[in-house]
Amino acid sequence: MLAIVSLCARIAVIxxxxxxxYLIVAIVAILAILAxxxxxxxxxxxxxxxxxxxxxxxxxxxxxxxxxxIFSRAIYxxxxxxxxxxxxxxxxxxxxxxxxxxxxYYSSGRGIRVWVSFAVMRxxxxxxxxxVFVFAIALVASLGQSIQTVVLAIAFVNAPIYLRLMxxxxxxxxxxxxxxxxxxxxxxxxxxxxxxVIPNAMAPVLAQLSINVGWGILLTAALSFIGAGVRxxxxxxxxxxxxxxQNVVTGQWWPSMFPGAMLAITVFGFxxxxxxxxxxxxxxxxxxxxxxxxxxxxxRAAAASKRQSLEQV
Amino acid sequence: MMRVLGYLAKxxxxxxxxxxxxxxxxxxxxKSIPGDPAVLMLGPTATPDAVASLRESLGLExxxxxxxxxxxxxxxxxxxxxxxxxxxxVLEDLVQRFPATLELVTLSLLLAVVVGVTLGVFxxxxxxxxxxxxxxxxxxxxxxxxxFWFALVLIFVFYTLLGWAPAPLGRxxxxxxxPEPITGAYTIDALLAGDxxxxxxxxxxxxxxxxxxxxxxxxxxxxxxxATVEKMLDSDFSRxxxxxxxPHNLVVxxxxxxxxPSIVTIISVLYGYLIGGAVLVEIVFSWGGAxxxxxxxxxxxxxxxxxxxxxxxxxxxxxxxxxxxxxxxxLDPRISN
Numbered sequence: 173m174l175a176i177v178s179l180c181a182r183i184a185v186i187x188x189x190x191x192x193x194y195l196i197v198a199i200v201a202i203l204a205i206l207a208x209x210x211x212x213x214x215x216x217x218x219x220x221x222x223x224x225x226x227x228x229x230x231x232x233x234x235x236x237x238x239x240x241x242i243f244s245r246a247i248y249x250x251x252x253x254x255x256x257x258x259x260x261x262x263x264x265x266x267x268x269x270x271x272x273x274x275x276x277y278y279s280s281g282r283g284i285r286v287w288v289s290f291a292v293m294r295x296x297x298x299x300x301x302x303x304v305f306v307f308a309i310a311l312v313a314s315l316g317q318s319i320q321t322v323v324l325a326i327a328f329v330n331a332p333i334y335l336r337l338m339x340x341x342x343x344x345x346x347x348x349x350x351x352x353x354x355x356x357x358x359x360x361x362x363x364x365x366x367x368x369v370i371p372n373a374m375a376p377v378l379a380q381l382s383i384n385v386g387w388g389i390l391l392t393a394a395l396s397f398i399g400a401g402v403r404x405x406x407x408x409x410x411x412x413x414x415x416x417x418q419n420v421v422t423g424q425w426w427p428s429m430f431p432g433a434m435l436a437i438t439v440f441g442f443x444x445x446x447x448x449x450x451x452x453x454x455x456x457x458x459x460x461x462x463x464x465x466x467x468x469x470x471x472r473a474a475a476a477s478k479r480q481s482l483e484q485v
Numbered sequence: 486m487m488r489v490l491g492y493l494a495k496x497x498x499x500x501x502x503x504x505x506x507x508x509x510x511x512x513x514x515x516k517s518i519p520g521d522p523a524v525l526m527l528g529p530t531a532t533p534d535a536v537a538s539l540r541e542s543l544g545l546e547x548x549x550x551x552x553x554x555x556x557x558x559x560x561x562x563x564x565x566x567x568x569x570x571x572x573x574x575v576l577e578d579l580v581q582r583f584p585a586t587l588e589l590v591t592l593s594l595l596l597a598v599v600v601g602v603t604l605g606v607f608x609x610x611x612x613x614x615x616x617x618x619x620x621x622x623x624x625x626x627x628x629x630x631x632x633f634w635f636a637l638v639l640i641f642v643f644y645t646l647l648g649w650a651p652a653p654l655g656r657x658x659x660x661x662x663x664p665e666p667i668t669g670a671y672t673i674d675a676l677l678a679g680d681x682x683x684x685x686x687x688x689x690x691x692x693x694x695x696x697x698x699x700x701x702x703x704x705x706x707x708x709x710x711x712a713t714v715e716k717m718l719d720s721d722f723s724r725x726x727x728x729x730x731x732p733h734n735l736v737v738x739x740x741x742x743x744x745x746p747s748i749v750t751i752i753s754v755l756y757g758y759l760i761g762g763a764v765l766v767e768i769v770f771s772w773g774g775a776x777x778x779x780x781x782x783x784x785x786x787x788x789x790x791x792x793x794x795x796x797x798x799x800x801x802x803x804x805x806x807x808x809x810x811x812x813x814x815x816l817d818p819r820i821s822n
Binding site for chain 2 (some may be wrong): 186294295297298299301302303304305306307310311312313314315349373374386393394397398399400410413417420421422425430435436437440443444447456467
């Protein structure tokens with residue numbers, strides 16, 4: 173246990189960006205969970221005598237044009253944004269990933285299955301030819317505006333990514349000896365796929381998941397920004413930016429800048445976590461990282477402590 | 486030449502099923518909208534008579550597959566429906582607005598290419614140098630910034646605080662008369678008309694939105710350039726050149742030349758993406774382009790502009806991909822042989 177903690181600490185030293193990523197995600201998650209305890213004001217109640225107050229004083233981030241406290245709203249927002257993004261991303265991975273696994277597993281066989289998998293891939297081509305954002309708002313428009321629809325839109329727009337990813341993984345795994353062995357041992361296709369193929373194909377999918385949660389947050393905020401996502405009094409970063417839009421042009425920057433900065437930092441954090449998973453999931457890159465972690469920082473830390481003790485003397 | 490034409494013909498044959506697929510999906514999107522499409526098309530002020538006659542002409546009483554044929558037939562005749570907001574045919578509206586989007590997106594893409602390829606090549610020259618680290622950080626943060634918010638930051642700094650940029654209200658100053666539309670792109674039209682005032686004004690209005698879109702979308706180009714040039718510099722032909730004493734800059738130039746096909750691919754993907762992806766920046770700057778038109782349509786349940794835009798941009802992406810396939814032939818002698 174201790175060894176794992178110290179190894180993590182060493183990795184954090186040689187790849188500070190990974191540590192920063194996990195730190196950002198952890199802080200945002202904690203803020204979202206503890207928001208009712210931390211927030212000094214209600215996130216949806218307006219104090220109409222106190223509108224557009226500049227940051228500082230009793231309102232840390234100031235107030236917006238109807239007098240709601242921006243800090244309280246900004247830390248309540250990840251509750252909505254993260255939930256939508258995570259649900260949408262997981263749904264798209266389940267949808268795209270399972271279809272992709274089947275398509276990859278059966279595309280080298282014979283008969284109708286080959287045709288079906290060919291048709292599925294062409295359908296994915298067509299879906300990806302649509303402009304992502306307009307496709308998402310068209311979905312929201314046709315299914316009706318609600319949080320569930322935004323989740324569905326994220327799932328739908330991202331599903332082709334997982335479809336392709338899973339398919340290419342499964343295609344290369346399919347001819348592995350252990351997959352053949354499991355078939356020879358009498359496991360059904362379903363058992364082979366769920367027990368032996370999918371677990372070995374998961375690594376890049378996990379990295380993609382983290383990156384896509386970031387995109388999901390961006391898409392949720394973008395939809396809300398134009399008024400097609402989460403509606404105004406609910407605290408959400410995109411709609412907060414939209415509310416402060418006119419004020420920014422006239423010089424009151426705080427209603428838009430704080431939520432936007434939090435949004436950007438959060439997405440940045442998720443990208444870093446995705447990058448770290450990409451390294452940790454790739455055996456060759458992981459070996460190199462672990463070797464670096466075992467050798468270099470130990471030397472550096474020792475040198476630093478030596479220097480410190482010399483200075484003290 | 487004949488071979489290239491044959492290749493092009495083969496490529497065009499594959500476009501037809503893709504186009505049909507796109508039309509089918511957009512048709513299903515209309516069908517999945519709750520409510521009477523005729524009412525949606527005519528807007529809230531329609532009379533029952535008008536609704537009834539439109540239902541007739543849309544074939545809404547017919548089975549689904551016949552409705553689809555009518556839909557395809559209308560598209561082939563250039564009839565994309567009517568917008569009840571502008572009360573004009575969607576095709577006319579789009580032809581008027583698409584050049585505005587195209588001008589913005591093309592210039593942004595140029596900026597992204599310049600930034601991405603330059604940084605990428607310098608980062609690839611020294612994989613562990615400070616440029617490479619900077620490029621890494623740039624790629625990550627550019628992908629994380631929401632473009633509509635970044636555009637707002639630019640407006641706050643360069644318009645509100647410094648007063649350098651014009652007000653973010655459209656493509657040209659209110660007091661300047663827009664040039665006679667020839668291509669639809671204000672900068673080109675102004676130059677063709679020899680109107681330098683209009684040209685300057687249009688250019689000034691382009692600066693901030695192009696910066697917002699160009700800087701944020703340089704990330705993928707940067708990553709692709711860095712990765713491929715690095716790979717090329719690590720390959721046998723580059724090592725051979727180094728051994729022969731070829732100057733370093735020339736070696737890098739040859740590596741870049743060989744990395745071009747993959748860079749062109751990512752640029753083409755980005756071009757198609759930006760047509761729809763520029764929507765938010767268009768809204769922030771009241772650009773009046775095709776994307777903004779589509780979003781207005783969605784928000785006011787005016788569905789035909791949305792479908793028209795989706796069709797337009799999907800077709801545009803397909804066209805870009807075809808052009809890129811031709812560029813491959815020029816770039817890679819192995820394909821044309």
